[in-house]
Every structure is written in C-alpha cells, then in structure tokens.
Amino acid sequence: MNIKVIVLLALVLIPFAGFSQNSDFHIYLCFGQSNMEGQGKIEEEDKIAESRFKVLQSVDCPNLNRMKGNWYPAVAPLCQCFSGLSPADYFGRTMIQNLPEDITIGVVHVAVGGCDIRLFDKDLYQDYDSTYTDKWFVEKIKSYGGNPYKHLIDLAKLAQKDGVIKGILLHQGETNTDDEKWPGYVKKIYKDMMKDLHLKPKQVPIIVGEVVHKDQEGKCASMNEIIATLPDVVKTAHVVSSGGCTDQGDKVHFSSEGYRELGRRYALMMLGILGYNVDNE
Template sequence: MSFRFLLVVFLVLTNSTIFSQSQNVHIYICFGQSNMEGQGKIETKDTIIDNRFQMVQTIDCPNLGRKKGNFYPAIPPLAQCYTGLSPADYFGRTMIQKLPDSITVVVINVAVGGCDIRLFDKDLYTNYTKTYNESWFLDKIKNYSGNPYLHLIELTKIAQQKGVVKGILLHQGETNNGDINWPTYVKTIYNNVITDLSLDANLVPLLAGEVVHKDQGGKCAEMNSIIATLPKFIDNAYVISSNGCAIKDDKIHFNAKGYRELGKRYALKMLALLEN
C-alpha cells in the first residue's frame, strides 16, 4: 500500500470529520458576571427543552448529575451548580426555534458573580482573583481551576471537536461601573479568544448586553453609556438593549422574566447577523 494512497485516505477522512463536526453544531461562548451566571428563579416551563439546545457542563455538579466537559441538554442552571435562569437560556431556546431543524445550538457559560472584567484577561487575571476576599467569590474562582479564562478556552476546545464557534455573548459591567477603559479591556479579551481558538473575527461577533437601565433605577446604569461605545473598539461587536427587561428589587439583577426577554434579544440579533 503506497504512502500516497494512505495520505489521500487520511485527508478524506480528516476533511469529512471536520465537515460533519462543524456544519450543524453551533457553539456560543458566554461569559461575564452575576447576570450572565443567572439570578432568575427557574420555573417548570424553563426545564422543558428541545434536545437541539445543548450545553457543555463547566464544573462538576453532583447535585445535577453532571460532569465537567460533558454535553447535556441545556436545562438550567447553565452556569455552576446552584445559579438560576440566565440570558443564555432563552438565547438558545430562541435560536433553535428560528434555525433549521438540522442545527444544534451549544452554549458554554463561564461567569463569576462580582468579577472585574479583567478576571478574564489571561495576562492580568491574578490581580483580580480576590476582588472580594470572601468564600462566595473565591470558591467560584477555585471551581474554574483558578483561571476562568483558560477554563473557558479549554471547554470551548472540547466543544470545537463537535462544532464551530458562531458567536460570543457577554454580560458584565456592574463591577466596572464608570470605568471608561472597559471597552479596551473587553477588546483584549475578545482578541485573545479569537487567537487562542483560531477563529475568524469577521465571522464571530461579540454581543454585549446592557446593565439595568437608568429609567428602571439601575444602580449601575451609567455603565450603559460606556457599553454603548464597544462597537467603536471592536468592529464585530453589538450592544443588546436591556431597556424594559424586568428586574429584581436590588436594581442590579434581572428577574426570570427579564432574563427570558434579554436572552431573546441576544438571539434575534445573532439570527440577523447569521442571515447577512
């Protein structure tokens, strides 16, 4: 059997594998702080899903019967073991409702309540692992192997064995409220994700959600004017309005109804981008 024949067989098998893995499995990276973790009450209707909406489990959760790195139907919570409904939930549900039946949507949600955005900067993260020197915060970092960014990248590489990354969803800003350098921090993280996962920035948009609005009494509402500038820093970035999304009494977090609406808004923007 000639070397040339073996090489041809190898190339055919490799290309067919890549084709089968990437065509119909759409991966979405989700990261941020507590609103991306999800603080909404999970209701019965939120646990009934189509198996075309999948998740990659981000940490071991014995209470949920899930192991890190495995694929599961995307039944909330999608981040950690005891979080609630998040924007990622109804993002995925809306996507599969609108996309062809042949498409599966996979989300990977690594979020840390209370974190500074620079916790996801692979060169600076060690300066932000103790933003809150309390167990509720430190344990989350520990669960993500001490490095949430690297944890997210490693999980995404697992998912890339089955599909292709189509977009990145971000919800963060409360901890960085008023920091005009926030868009440059996000740009660094976005560029790192694109490079470390060998992605094409022209094909992988970043969708960033607003925090609770001023007209709803949002305690961090001034951050929205900074979030609005993100497309000036990243060509393929888009801002998702949270105006009118129902909120909790703390005026920082959305409630379940608000997360459902916000998730749909992320999805409708992503669907529009996919059509272009």
C-alpha cells in the first residue's frame, strides 16, 4: 500500500482509538447546594455496593481510596470525601432496580453547601465564590479548582467517553429563597450545559427537587412555589415533590430517610420520562 495512503488512514483512525462509549451506560449529572451534596447519616443499608450503579469520583479522597476521574461502585458519600447521604444515592439504586439488567447507571456529582445557584453560572461564578468566608466554604470551592461549573463539565466530558448523559439532577434553592429570578438563572446554566456538552435538551431533561416542604415546617418552603414555575421557563424541566420527606430537625436538611425517599422520587420521575410505568410503593 502506498505510504501516503497508510499515513492518511492513520490520521483518520487515531482519534477513535480507545473510544469505548457504551450506550447502555446511562449517566446523570448532579449539582446544587447542601441537600444535593448530602447531609444524611450514612447507615448500613446505604453501604451495599451495586455493580450496576457507579460514581465518577469528583475529588481525590484518600479516606475512601478513590481518586478523581475514576469510576467506582456508588457507595455513599458520592459527592465529597466527608459528605453524607444525598438524593443521588437512592436515585441510582431505584433506577437500576427498574431498568433492564444490561443498563448501568453512573452519576457525576458536584455540589457546594450554602451556594447561590449563580455559583454554577460560568459567566458569573466569580461573584459568588466567596458568599461565605468560612474555611469550609472556601475549601469546597478550592477542591473544585475554584470553578464548580467547569469542574462538573470537565468530569462530564470525561464521562461521555464511557457512556451517554441522560439527564441532569438539581437540588438547590435554599440560598435563593424567594428570588423570583431563580428559574431564569437555572435556564441559563442548563442552556450552557447543553451547549458545552453538545447535548439536546429534548434528550436530556433536568429534574429539580423541592426544598424541605411546608408540611415539615421547612424554613425555605416558600421557595417551592418558585421552583414549581421552572417548567414554565424550561420546557424539559420536571419538579419532584418533597412532601412527606422528613428533615433532621433543622427544617432545612433532610433526614437519611428523607434523602432516600427524595432520591426514589427523582428516579420515578426519570423512569416515567423514559416510558417506564413504575408503581411508587
């Protein structure tokens, strides 16, 4: 074969070398503030590994024997080295229980307790990366390279080499309580995500959970009225109720059982979108 032809073939084929994207590996991006980060006590039932549920480690965690950028069995904590149980845990567990056995679920999880939603706006984040001057907040921002949105997108691009992004999970709103501009902020972030990851909104819905409900006397419960309007602004958005999901007594953060139930509801919503008729037992 002519040497020029061989060189041309090599140039064409090299970019595809090692590419092993699996269409049965469904990936979900999880972001938000403390309730998405996970504040629930991790109990024995939460430590059971499932082979079809994985997490792409977002930061180096020597205490968990996990390193950033690698896939691991999705056992809490999923977000940070010392975070707790989150909605993502039982989202994934519920998904694999109700999907065909050849489908694996993966989550990419980046969240910052106490953050304004605009911390995830790639054009505004620097105005919101010092909302709190406390060491705990500063260190979390630092662990994400100073830019949580970019950190999430970079991980998502890495995940796309292995699977297909199927949805976005958001839990945020406490810091933006009563801010009627919140749906617009979310729309902008979601639009940026779709563009930066070359995704189509109709194929990648965004699911958002309510904050602690008024039936639990939630301190930020009035925000749920604003969250409810998101589907009017983002046509591919869906809202999950937090009604009946218990809190820890602080009226802001869910209890472990509250996180489990909220995670199940995220999953039931997504399963419905995918066309699976699942009874909410």
